[in-house]
Amino acid sequence: MTQLPSHTDKKLGLAIDLDTCVGCQACVTACKGWNDQSHGLSDQDPYGAEPSGAFLNRVHSYQVEPEAGAAQIINFPRSCLHCEDAPCVPVCPTGASYKRVEDGIVLVNEDACIGCGLCAWACPYGARELDQAAGVMKKCTLCVDRIYNENLPEEDREPACVRTCPTGARHFGDFADPDSAVSRLVAARGGYDLMPDLKTRPTNKYLPPRKKDRPQEASVLAPLLDIKATGLAGWLDKVLGKI
Amino acid sequence: MHPAPSVILFTVLSGMGFGLLAFLGLGWPVPAPGWMAFLHWGLGYGLAVGGLAASTFHLGNPKNALKAFSQWQTSWLSREAWTSVATLVILAPVALSDWLGLGWPRGLGLVGAVLAVLTVGTTSMIYGQLKTVPRWHSPTTPLLFLGFMAAGGAILSGNALPALLACLVLAAALIAAFHFGDTAFARAAQTTGSATGLGRIGKVTVFEQPHTSPNYLMREMIHVVGRKHVRPLRLIALGAGAALPILLLLLPASPVLFALIAAIHLIGAAAARWLFFAQAEHVVGLYYGRR
Structure with missing residues (x-):
C-alpha cells in the first residue's frame, strides 16, 4: 500500500495565489473547524498560557526585500501539497499513509497509524502534525469528506479553506486536466513548486505575487510643490535670501 | 531534531545488544555452557529486546505496532521490524545449544550474525534515507551505527583485537560525521527563499510567525536547546566512545577491565547519539526562519 501509484487518474490540488492572499487566517480557522468536527483535531491547553494544537493549514508571513524598490510583505499559506512522489508515503511502516489512485489525494488511515512520526520527518513542507490526544498523524485530506459529499449543496463541494477564502486566493481543481481552471491559472501566472530540488513533484502550485508598480521618479504633485511666495512673503523671501 | 530519550536509549542499547549477538552467533567466543553462556546470551537478548521495547515508548499509538511488519517493500522501519525479530528468533536455538551445551551445529549462528548486522543497517537507514535532514542523509549515518554496533559488540563479548579495530573505525566515522555534517545543510542549498519560492523576488525573512506558541513541528524538528554544549559533548563522544577504550584495550585483558570499558563506551555512545x-536540522525549520 505504501508503494506510490505510478499514475493517478486525477491530480486534485490547490493553486494558492500569493498576490491576493491577505493573511486573514480564515482558511486556517475554516480548516480547523471542519476537520475538528468531522474526525477530530485536538488542542492542548487552548485557553491557557501555552495554547497548542494540531492544524492542517498554517499561514506564514514573510518580508521580501528585492534588489531595488521597497520591501514587500507576502502572506504564505502552507498545507499538504499532495506530491506525486510523496516522500511521506513509502516511509510508513504500517501502510497507514497512502496516495489514492483515483484522485491523487494523500491520506492517513488512522486505524493503521502507530504514530511513529516518520512521515512527518520525511515531509519537507511540515504538512503533517501528530494529534497529541489521538496519538495519530493528521494531515490535509483536501476535504475528501466535502468534495464528493452529495449531501452538501454543490457550491460547498470544495475544500473548506477554498470555500471560506474571502479574497479568492485559493483555487481547487484537477491539475491532470490541462484545460481546468487551476491548470490555466498556473500556466498564465507562472505557478511554481516549493523546493523542486527535493523531487517530490508537488501537485499544489503557488502563484507568485504580481510585479509591483515602480514609484515614479518625480512626484505627480511636483507642479503643486513648487510654491512661489508673493507680496510681503515674497519680499521677505528675497531679502532673507540675500543675507 | 528532538533528542527523545526513548529513541536514544533504544538505538544505543539495541545497537550494542545486536553487536554482542552477532559475535556470539559467530561463536566468537563460544561461552562455557551453563551460567557463562546464560549471562552472555542473556545480556545480548536483554539489550536488544529492551531497546525494542523502549522504542515503542515514542509511538503515539502503539496498539497498532504489529501492522509495522506489513510494509517491508518500501519502509526501512518495517524492514527493521522484520530483521530484528528474525535475528532474535534465528539465534534462539544457538543460544539454547550454548547454554545447555547441546553442541548443535552453528550454521544458524552465522545467519543470525548477518541478520544482526542487517538490523542495525536498517535502523541507520531510517535516518539516512531522509533528504529533509541533510546531516543524516549521508553514508556517515550507517557508518556510525555499524561502528557503534561493532565496537559495543566486541567490547561486550570480550574480544580485545576486534574491539580495538572497531574503536579505530568508530573514531574515524565520528570525525567524518562531525566534519561533513557541519556543512551538510549548506550543501543541501535549501533556504527560506527556496522553501517559499519567494527567493526569486529578493531576500526572504520571517515577518510574523503563523502561531504564537510552538507546535508539533517545532518541538519535534526545530529543537534548538539540545545544541548547546556541542564541543564538550563531541569530546565525550570521541573520548569515551573510542579513544579511552582504545587505551584501556592495550592493558592486559580481564573481565573487570572489559566491564569498565563497556561502561565508558556506553557514555560515549549516548553522547554521540x-x-x-540534537544537531540534525530539518528543512521545515526554514519556514519558521530557524534551523
Whole structure:
C-alpha cells in the first residue's frame, strides 16, 4: 500500500495565489473547524498560557526585500501539497499513509497509524502534525469528506479553506486536466513548486505575487510643490535670501 | 531534531545488544555452557529486546505496532521490524545449544550474525534515507551505527583485537560525521527563499510567525536547546566512545577491565547519539526562519 501509484487518474490540488492572499487566517480557522468536527483535531491547553494544537493549514508571513524598490510583505499559506512522489508515503511502516489512485489525494488511515512520526520527518513542507490526544498523524485530506459529499449543496463541494477564502486566493481543481481552471491559472501566472530540488513533484502550485508598480521618479504633485511666495512673503523671501 | 530519550536509549542499547549477538552467533567466543553462556546470551537478548521495547515508548499509538511488519517493500522501519525479530528468533536455538551445551551445529549462528548486522543497517537507514535532514542523509549515518554496533559488540563479548579495530573505525566515522555534517545543510542549498519560492523576488525573512506558541513541528524538528554544549559533548563522544577504550584495550585483558570499558563506551555512545539527534536540522525549520 505504501508503494506510490505510478499514475493517478486525477491530480486534485490547490493553486494558492500569493498576490491576493491577505493573511486573514480564515482558511486556517475554516480548516480547523471542519476537520475538528468531522474526525477530530485536538488542542492542548487552548485557553491557557501555552495554547497548542494540531492544524492542517498554517499561514506564514514573510518580508521580501528585492534588489531595488521597497520591501514587500507576502502572506504564505502552507498545507499538504499532495506530491506525486510523496516522500511521506513509502516511509510508513504500517501502510497507514497512502496516495489514492483515483484522485491523487494523500491520506492517513488512522486505524493503521502507530504514530511513529516518520512521515512527518520525511515531509519537507511540515504538512503533517501528530494529534497529541489521538496519538495519530493528521494531515490535509483536501476535504475528501466535502468534495464528493452529495449531501452538501454543490457550491460547498470544495475544500473548506477554498470555500471560506474571502479574497479568492485559493483555487481547487484537477491539475491532470490541462484545460481546468487551476491548470490555466498556473500556466498564465507562472505557478511554481516549493523546493523542486527535493523531487517530490508537488501537485499544489503557488502563484507568485504580481510585479509591483515602480514609484515614479518625480512626484505627480511636483507642479503643486513648487510654491512661489508673493507680496510681503515674497519680499521677505528675497531679502532673507540675500543675507 | 528532538533528542527523545526513548529513541536514544533504544538505538544505543539495541545497537550494542545486536553487536554482542552477532559475535556470539559467530561463536566468537563460544561461552562455557551453563551460567557463562546464560549471562552472555542473556545480556545480548536483554539489550536488544529492551531497546525494542523502549522504542515503542515514542509511538503515539502503539496498539497498532504489529501492522509495522506489513510494509517491508518500501519502509526501512518495517524492514527493521522484520530483521530484528528474525535475528532474535534465528539465534534462539544457538543460544539454547550454548547454554545447555547441546553442541548443535552453528550454521544458524552465522545467519543470525548477518541478520544482526542487517538490523542495525536498517535502523541507520531510517535516518539516512531522509533528504529533509541533510546531516543524516549521508553514508556517515550507517557508518556510525555499524561502528557503534561493532565496537559495543566486541567490547561486550570480550574480544580485545576486534574491539580495538572497531574503536579505530568508530573514531574515524565520528570525525567524518562531525566534519561533513557541519556543512551538510549548506550543501543541501535549501533556504527560506527556496522553501517559499519567494527567493526569486529578493531576500526572504520571517515577518510574523503563523502561531504564537510552538507546535508539533517545532518541538519535534526545530529543537534548538539540545545544541548547546556541542564541543564538550563531541569530546565525550570521541573520548569515551573510542579513544579511552582504545587505551584501556592495550592493558592486559580481564573481565573487570572489559566491564569498565563497556561502561565508558556506553557514555560515549549516548553522547554521540544525543548529538546525532540534537544537531540534525530539518528543512521545515526554514519556514519558521530557524534551523
